[in-house]
Amino acid sequence: MFRVAPTSYGGRGCFAVNAIPKNTTIHHVPSPFTAAINRDFRKEVCAYCFAYDLGRAMKVRLDVASLWFCSEECKDTWIVEEDHACDSLISAVLEKIDVAVARARKTMQSGRGIATPSEEYDVDYVPEDIILDGSPESAEEIEEVWDSIAQRIANSAPVAHNPLKNPMLKVRLLALEEIEWDLARLVAVALVRKYIESKPNSSLPSHFSWTSFYQLEPHEVDLLARVPALLESHVRVFLLLLLVMPSEILPHVTVENVRAVVAREAANAFGIWQLPLTSESEFLGSAIFPSASYFNHSCDPNVIKSRDGRSMKFTTARDVNPGEELCISYGMMLDQPLESRRETLKEQWYFDCGCDRCSQELAEAGL
Numbered sequence: 001m002f003r004v005a006p007t008s009y010g011g012r013g014c015f016a017v018n019a020i021p022k023n024t025t026i027h028h029v030p031s032p033f034t035a036a037i038n039r040d041f042r043k044e045v046c047a048y049c050f051a052y053d054l055g056r057a058m059k060v061r062l063d064v065a066s067l068w069f070c071s072e073e074c075k076d077t078w079i080v081e082e083d084h085a086c087d088s089l090i091s092a093v094l095e096k097i098d099v100a101v102a103r104a105r106k107t108m109q110s111g112r113g114i115a116t117p118s119e120e121y122d123v124d125y126v127p128e129d130i131i132l133d134g135s136p137e138s139a140e141e142i143e144e145v146w147d148s149i150a151q152r153i154a155n156s157a158p159v160a161h162n163p164l165k166n167p168m169l170k171v172r173l174l175a176l177e178e179i180e181w182d183l184a185r186l187v188a189v190a191l192v193r194k195y196i197e198s199k200p201n202s203s204l205p206s207h208f209s210w211t212s213f214y215q216l217e218p219h220e221v222d223l224l225a226r227v228p229a230l231l232e233s234h235v236r237v238f239l240l241l242l243l244v245m246p247s248e249i250l251p252h253v254t255v256e257n258v259r260a261v262v263a264r265e266a267a268n269a270f271g272i273w274q275l276p277l278t279s280e281s282e283f284l285g286s287a288i289f290p291s292a293s294y295f296n297h298s299c300d301p302n303v304i305k306s307r308d309g310r311s312m313k314f315t316t317a318r319d320v321n322p323g324e325e326l327c328i329s330y331g332m333m334l335d336q337p338l339e340s341r342r343e344t345l346k347e348q349w350y351f352d353c354g355c356d357r358c359s360q361e362l363a364e365a366g367l
């Protein structure tokens with residue numbers, strides 16, 4: 001129905017191959033490649049269908065990992081579709097992250113100082129001066145920070161059951177901030193998918209494919225230019241994952257792969273919003289649906305995106321001609337005047353909007 005091809009103004013986009021009538025579902029993605037519910041909502045949002053009941057706690061909890069569900073059915077379906085499809089590694093890694101972070105944060109809060117996050121960590125990679133000094137000012141500085149992290153890791157041999165050499169540093173490292181904790185979960189699931197896809201005879205469905213995810217446009221430099229402090233967060237997430245990931249996934253916990261995820265999460269993730277969607281809806285988390293990330297934004301979109309449970313659906317808002325680009329709206333800014341609309345897009349998605357409506361309004365304003 002549509003194909004992905006280059007646009008004249010903003011990378012690749014989706015173009016109708018044939019005429020498409022209004023109200024046609026042109027794309028449906030059953031489940032995210034990776035997603036994370038924001039920490040504040042973890043107990044209030046179903047980890048399978050993303051239902052949110054005005055702040056009421058979900059009734060059903062998975063025994064391992066901090067995952068709550070609105071029903072036994074959602075829990076059982078999540079176990080089969082998500083966890084079993086990935087050798088039960090998703091629940092295992094989420095549990096390991098949560099135990100390590102929660103324990104380290106408790107230790108920090110209590111001021112007790114020394115913590116032993118887990119006896120089972122078999123790596124002792126943590127560089128001693130990991131708490132970065134200042135913010136990166138250019139792409140080169142970002143490279144330098146990651147190069148130095150990668151080098152130090154390459155130089156420190158993993159030692160099985162090494163006693164923690166610098167326990168306070170590890171506690172500081174593991175006591176992630178809320179958004180880092182969410183990001184660690186999102187990155188961890190992506191790396192589990194990568195590991196599963198790399199196994200011989202892997203039969204993961206295409207929406208779980210790391211290869212497809214990797215083809216998305218990275219936005220690391222844009223993101224760090226806007227929020228430089230996130231570089232330290234990315235490094236902390238990387239080091240945490242090195243410390244907690246199970247041995248079979250550890251080879252995939254590389255600087256390159258972790259950067260690949262955080263760089264693609266920016267500007268490609270879809271918000272998980274409270275439904276029905278209104279300007280008052282709570283922002284519950286983020287999800288990545290790689291095949292849906294090729295839709296560019298238009299301030300006069302011909303496609304409506306909608307979430308149904310954990311799936312995303314894309315439906316034409318009007319009749320579309322063959323060859324016409326299919327565009328969605330990235331956010332709720334369409335009612336705003338030209339200038340503030342363009343500011344929002346620049347601030348949140350890092351681009352100067354090249355859509356027809358903006359071009360026309362810019363020309364009318366003599367800009």
Ligand SMILES: C[S@@+](CC[C@H](N)C(=O)[O-])C[C@H]1O[C@@H](n2cnc3c(N)ncnc32)[C@H](O)[C@@H]1O
Binds near residue numbers: 349351
């Ligand atoms: C989710 S991706 C869309 C697919 C992207 N064009 C690609 O090639 O991968 C979002 C990025 O596409 C570009 N983009 C999307 N809509 C645009 C628009 N209206 N004007 C200019 N660039 C746009 C921006 O670079 C934006 O950060």
